[in-house]
Amino acid sequence: MERATFGGGCFWCVEAALKELEGVDEVTSGYAGGHTEGPTYEAVCTGETGHAEVVQxxxxxxxxxxxxxxxxxxxxxDPTQVNRQGPDVGSQYRSAIYAHDGRQLELAEAFVEELEAADVYDDPIATEIEPLETFYEAEAYHQDYFEKNPTDAYCRMHAAPKIDKVRERFTEKVRVDD
Structure with a gap:
């Protein structure tokens, strides 16, 4: 098994979408990229810890x-948005890739260069790409949030469309239930 860490807005949404993929064994919501040790959700929400909501x-x-x-x-x-995703605003919702090694760092940088060269987005990609220093697991109530709260209005409005997009666009990569 290898690990990857991504921040793309609310971790509930990113977690739910990436869990759809075959070969993804575990997705853990947490915090990375900040300067505060042992951050809590409440502290991260202030934007003062420097951490982003991420999934590992x-x-x-x-x-x-x-x-x-x-x-x-x-x-x-949307990797072009700075310090926000949809309705969520603040540095904790930034687009970020935290590489676990030099290979991941190089692959992520090359991937972004390819997207930019192909003009995939109208605006420049704002995704931060840096080495992972420390990952802090989020509180238990954030783990598997969509699965535990499928009727939650926020999840229905923001997580469900991401799941649908993965299922539609990446059919060959989606987990097949037994």
């Missing part, structure tokens, strides 16, 4: 590659 995946690279994860990640959020 454990995945099987023989089933789903890091490049596949990047493709899905850039499809389920």
């Amino acid at each position: 995946l454990a995945y099987d690279p023989d089933v789903v590659g890091y490049d596949d994860l990047l493709e899905v990640f850039f499809t389920i959020h």
